[in-house]
Amino acid sequence: MSFFFVFLLLQINTIMHRILLSISFIISLGILSFSSCSYAKVKPSASAKNATNIVIAITKAHGSRGYRQYTKWIQHFDSSIVIYDLYGLSTDSINTILPTIDGLLVSGGPDVNPHLYHGDSLAFECETPDNYRDSIELQSIDYSYKHQLAILGICRGQQIINVYFGGSLYSNLPTQHPSNIIHRRKDTIAYHSIHIVPKTFLYALYSVDTAWVNSAHHQAIRRLGQGLIIDAYAPDNIIESISLKNQNYPNFFLGVQFHPEHLGFNNELANSIGKNFIGSAKIIHSSKEQ
Numbered sequence: 001m002s003f004f005f006v007f008l009l010l011q012i013n014t015i016m017h018r019i020l021l022s023i024s025f026i027i028s029l030g031i032l033s034f035s036s037c038s039y040a041k042v043k044p045s046a047s048a049k050n051a052t053n054i055v056i057a058i059t060k061a062h063g064s065r066g067y068r069q070y071t072k073w074i075q076h077f078d079s080s081i082v083i084y085d086l087y088g089l090s091t092d093s094i095n096t097i098l099p100t101i102d103g104l105l106v107s108g109g110p111d112v113n114p115h116l117y118h119g120d121s122l123a124f125e126c127e128t129p130d131n132y133r134d135s136i137e138l139q140s141i142d143y144s145y146k147h148q149l150a151i152l153g154i155c156r157g158q159q160i161i162n163v164y165f166g167g168s169l170y171s172n173l174p175t176q177h178p179s180n181i182i183h184r185r186k187d188t189i190a191y192h193s194i195h196i197v198p199k200t201f202l203y204a205l206y207s208v209d210t211a212w213v214n215s216a217h218h219q220a221i222r223r224l225g226q227g228l229i230i231d232a233y234a235p236d237n238i239i240e241s242i243s244l245k246n247q248n249y250p251n252f253f254l255g256v257q258f259h260p261e262h263l264g265f266n267n268e269l270a271n272s273i274g275k276n277f278i279g280s281a282k283i284i285h286s287s288k289e290q
Contacts, residue, residue, distance in 0.1 A: 052080075053080045053081060053082045054078070054080075054081055054082070054102045054103070054278070054281050054282050054284075054285040055081070055082045055083075055084065055100055055101045055102050055103075055281075055285070056074055056081055056082070056083055056084070056101065056102065056103045056104070056105060056278075056281060057083075057084040057085075057086055057097060057098070057101045057103070057104050057105070057140065058070050058071065058074075058083060058084070058085055058086065058105045058107055059086050059087060059104070059105070059106050059107050059133070059136065059137050059140060059157070060085065060086070060087035060107050060109055060133065061083060061085040061087070061107065062085055062087065063087075066108070066262075067107065067109075069261045069262060070105060070107050070154075070261050071083050071085075072261075073260070073261035073265075073270075073274060074105065074274070074278065076265055076274075077274050077275055077278050078278055081278070084097050084100075084101065086136055086140060087133065087136070089136070091135075091136070091139065094136055094139060094140065095139075098140065098143045098144070098147075101144075101149065102149060102150065102281035102282070102284040102285040102288075103144075103149055103150035103151070103152070103252070103277060103278070103280065103281035103284070104140055104141070104144040104149055104150070104151050104152070105152050105153075105154065105157070105277075106137055106140070106141065106151070106152070106153040106154065106156075106157030106158075106160060106161060107154055107155075107156070107157055108154050108155030108156045108157060108216075108217075108259065109130065109133060109155075109156045110127060110128060110129060110130050110133065110156070111126040111127045111128070111129050111156075111171070111219055112129065112134060112156065112159055112160050112163055112169060112219070113126075113129040113131055113134050114126055114129075114169075114171055116134060116138075116160075116163050117163050117167065117168040117169055118168065119168060119169065119171055122171040122172075122176075123171075125171035125172035125175060125176070126171050126172070126219075127218075134160065137157075137160050138160065138163075138164055141160070141161060141164045142164065145164075145253075148249060148250055148251055149251065149281075149284060150251045150252040150253075150277055150278075150280040150281040150284060151251075151252065151253045151254070152252065152254055152255075152256075152273070152277045153254070153255035153256070154255075154256055154258075154259060154260065154261065155216070155217055155256075155257060155258070155259060156217075156219075157255065158221070158241070158242060158255030158256055158257050159219055159220070159221060159257075161225070161228075161242070161255045162221045162224065162225045162228065162242065162255070163225070164225070165225025165226050165227055165228055166225050166226045167221060167222070167223050167224050167225030167226075167228070168221075168222045168223040169219050169220065169221060169222050170219055170220050170221075170222045171219060172218055172219065173217075173218050173219065173220055173238070174218065176222075177220070177222075177236070177238065179235075179236035179238075180236070181234055181235055181236040181238070182215070183215045183216075183217055183218065183220070183234075183238065184215065184216050184217055184218050185216075189214045189215070189216055189262070190214070190215040190216065191212060191213065191214055191215060192212075192213065192215055192234055192235065193210055193211070193212055193213075193234070193235060194210070194211050194212075194213050194232045194233065194234055194240040194241070194258070195209060195210055195232060195233055195234075195235075196208065196209050196210065196211060196231065196232045196241070197209075197230060197231055197232060197233075200229065200230075200231040200232075200241075200243060201231055201243035201244075201253070201254055202231035202232055202241045202243065202254060202256075202273075203231065205254075205272040205273060205276050206268070206269055206272045206273075208269075211232075211269045213240065213258035213263070213269070214258050214259050214262055214263060215257070215258060216259065217257060220238045220239060220257060221238075221239040221242070221257075224239070224242070225242075227244060227245050227246060228242045228243070228244060228245060229242065229243055229244070229245045230242060231243050231254070232256075238257070239257065240256065240257045240258060241254065241255060241256045241257065242254070242255040243255070251280045251283070251284060252276055252277050252279075252280035252281070254273065254277070256273065260273045260274060261274075
């Protein structure tokens with residue numbers, strides 16, 4: 001089954017889901033307008049591309065404290081950054097927003113539907129997928145990659161980026177890749193070390209070959225997508241970071257299995273990732289103004 005056929009099916013299957021989400025999103029806009037985080041309106045103005053502030057789209061940034069942390073983390077580096085929360089929007093609205101953004105953050109969340117990576121028989125291993133989320137993220141990744149925007153995938157974000165490039169996932173690590181490394185705990189965050197591969201994109205950002213990271217996932221990359229390389233891996237060989245093999249991509253492109261937004265504002269690894277992601281988005285924004 002081709003990627004585009006699966007993508008079309010997901011668009012059709014999620015029409016009713018988007019209708020329901022649009023109702024909740026209208027309510028959430030009223031709530032967000034009173035928060036301290038500066039979210040952009042659903043429909044950007046015609047001059048948004050030339051605005052002073054850079055614009056970052058997050059595929060989901062509301063619904064829980066964990067989701068809201070993405071915005072807090074990004075705006076910790078620059079409080080003037082405009083955030084678009086894509087979750088709950090229609091395809092047409094997202095198509096209007098994407099040309100105005102400078103960077104895309106693909107956030108964590110529920111399991112990617114195994115149908116997208118030909119894992120149909122493994123569906124029983126998965127928790128409830130969000131087909132609407134899969135659809136808008138593939139749409140956003142496709143646009144951002146083709147237009148060479150700054151791209152950062154976190155946890156599920158790394159996984160669906162890998163799927164976009166034709167890779168596959170472990171649907172459930174405890175049964176498909178058992179090891180003595182705990183990647184997810186029920187009541188608290190797990191932690192483990194990672195090895196960062198020298199001469200990779202992540203190594204260039206951090207300049208250290210080992211790090212201690214958090215972990216909250218039961219799925220992970222199994223077969224690496226075409227055109228991607230491994231930047232870091234856990235002691236049990238689970239892939240912890242990916243980047244592009246093509247060194248000609250001019251801007252930031254990184255996936256990480258861990259959560260830098262929860263490592264703390266003083267964490268050097270998280271700061272290296274966040275500052276460089278935003279720095280790349282600023283360069284993109286400046287080029288639009290010329």
